[in-house]
Amino acid sequence: xxxxxxxxxxxxxxxxxxxKIYFEAHHxxxxxxxxxxxxxxxxxxxxxxxxxxKLVINGLNSFExxxxxxxxxxxxxxxxxxxxxxxxxxxxxxxxxxYAINSNKDxxxxxxxxxLGTPFFSFISSKTxxxxxxxxxxxxxxxxxxxxxRGFSISIRNSFxxxxxILIITLLSFIPYFNIxxxxxxxxxxxxxxxxxxxxxxxxxxxxxVKESQIxxxxxxxxxxxxxxxxxFLLLVPVIGWFIAPTYALVAAYFxxxxxxxxxxxxxxxxxx
Numbered sequence: 001x002x003x004x005x006x007x008x009x010x011x012x013x014x015x016x017x018x019x020k021i022y023f024e025a026h027h028x029x030x031x032x033x034x035x036x037x038x039x040x041x042x043x044x045x046x047x048x049x050x051x052x053x054k055l056v057i058n059g060l061n062s063f064e065x066x067x068x069x070x071x072x073x074x075x076x077x078x079x080x081x082x083x084x085x086x087x088x089x090x091x092x093x094x095x096x097x098x099y100a101i102n103s104n105k106d107x108x109x110x111x112x113x114x115x116l117g118t119p120f121f122s123f124i125s126s127k128t129x130x131x132x133x134x135x136x137x138x139x140x141x142x143x144x145x146x147x148x149x150r151g152f153s154i155s156i157r158n159s160f161x162x163x164x165x166i167l168i169i170t171l172l173s174f175i176p177y178f179n180i181x182x183x184x185x186x187x188x189x190x191x192x193x194x195x196x197x198x199x200x201x202x203x204x205x206x207x208x209x210v211k212e213s214q215i216x217x218x219x220x221x222x223x224x225x226x227x228x229x230x231x232x233f234l235l236l237v238p239v240i241g242w243f244i245a246p247t248y249a250l251v252a253a254y255f256x257x258x259x260x261x262x263x264x265x266x267x268x269x270x271x272x273x
Contacts, residue, residue: 016226017226017259018195018222018225018226018227018229018256019226019229021226021259022230022248024255025251025255026248028128028132028251029248029251032131034124037124038243038244039243041117041246042242044120057101060098060101063094064090067094068091072086072087072090096171097167100166100170117246118152121198121201121246121250122201124246124247124250125201125205125253125254126201128250129202129205132254132258150210153210159193161193162189162193169189170182187232188225190228190232191225191228191229191231191232192224192225192228194228194231195224195225195226195229195231196217196224196228198227198231198249198250198252198253199217199224199253199256199257201250202253202257203216203257220260223260226256227249227253230248230252231245231246231249234248
């Protein structure tokens with residue numbers, strides 16, 4: 001019981017510390033003329049938001065008749081049901097998918113934006129470390145594309161996990177009374193994965209591979225959640241949040257990582273008591 005209370009307090013401390021780092025990120029952004037980056041990401045955010053969800057919904061509506069027409073006979077070979085039941089099942093699946101998208105369209109849009117925005121996010125993260133460390137990173141196409149590849153890989157893999165969990169939560173929302181907490185669960189799931197995405201750019205520059213990074217994220221769930229929640233809270237600010245959230249989260253994630261590595265180093269080198 002004592003261990004559990006201690007773990008809860010530790011997680012609470014890390015979580016609050018991660019959120020406080022956004023104030024440090026704010027001072028850094030104001031002092032280093034990052035305004036142009038906020039404008040760029042915000043405009044991209046706005047344009048992409050106006051077309052992305054509509055295109056996805058229209059795509060699903062166009063894809064549904066194609067699946068029914070071309071795959072109904074194939075499915076009938078493997079299951080002992082009528083053709084009408086197969087069609088109803090496919091229609092139900094697409095309805096559920098569309099319902100999940102409409103119910104969580106802000107979340108879905110955001111993690112699609114995380115994938116497409118990988119080159120920009122990699123640049124902001126590198127620029128932040130360059131200013132803080134004083135070490136100027138020489139631009140090399142090979143390294144740049146390596147970062148982009150890693151960013152795409154992490155973003156796509158985590159986005160599928162994220163969407164899978166959101167879909168499960170959407171299914172649970174049909175259970176009476178459970179729908180009261182499903183918005184909160186969706187919010188927390190999104191926050192955790194956004195914290196990972198924002199932090200991974202800094203980890204990659206330190207030569208930490210994907211497998212090692214997963215161990216790192218599992219060890220520091222509270223910090224990842226704190227960074228992700230800061231990002232989510234900023235997104236809730238109408239319009240302005242879309243401009244500032246990505247850059248603020250990337251800068252905060254870098255400062256957060258520095259703090260984690262410093263504390264991990266102290267705990268590893270501290271004498272045993």
